[in-house]
Amino acid sequence: MGKKEFEASLAEGGAHHRLAQMAGEWAGTFRLWFQPDQLACESPQRGSIRSILGGRFLLHEYQTRFGDDLIDGVALYGVHLDDDAFESAWVESFGTGTSIMFSAGSAGAEHFNVLGSYGDGQGGPRWDWRTEIEQPDADHLVITMTNITPQGEAAKAVEVRYARVHA
Structure with a gap:
């Protein structure tokens, strides 16, 4: 990726410009499902999404709860211009254990x-x-996370609905 291509991506309508629109302070509701159509948890969630490294990436830091347990999470979002791909790296105190999900x-x-x-932990x-x-x-x-079995069956696992917090 050259400087010219990145600057074009930052301009209105470009992929990095679209990504940057998500930056801000957010508050909303976290919902979690372990089984399809059986809500396991609903809790308030606060998040901060900020642009880093000159607009190349977004850093999303958030907190919510599962019952009495605090959940802290961090995600890095980006656009890989050479591969024309969205990319993310996600870690969380609840959902990812000690792994990084790429x-x-x-x-x-x-x-x-x-x-x-991700692996099932049992090989x-x-x-x-x-x-x-x-x-x-x-x-x-609206952040939606879908769990997909090895057989291809998909079910909503997480939904976060955020509203921007205005200063």
């Missing part, structure tokens, strides 16, 4: 949409994990 997806998608995978086949971030307007974000 995910990627086509930057040509309508919204941030990446796919990663079995890997499961897929899709993360999608939609921004229906400037003041709202």
Whole structure:
């Protein structure tokens, strides 16, 4: 990626410009499912998304709860111009254990949409994990995480609905 291509991506309509629209302070609701259609938890969530490294990436830091347990999480979101791909790295005190989930997806998608995978901890086949971030307007974000079995069955696992916190 050259400087010229990155500057074009930062301009209005470019992939990095679209990504930058998500920067801000956010508050909303975290919902968690372990089984399809059986809500396991609903809790308030606060998040901060900030642009880092000259607009190359977004850093998303958040806190929520599962019952009495505090959940801290960090995600790094980016657009890899050479590969025309969205990319993310995600860690969390609850969902990822001691691993880092790396995910990627086509930057040509309508919204941030990446796919990663994780092991079952027992040597079995890997499961897929899709993360999608939609921004229906400037003041709202919807983050949806979908669990996908090795057989390809998909079920919503996490949904965060954020509203922008204005100073």
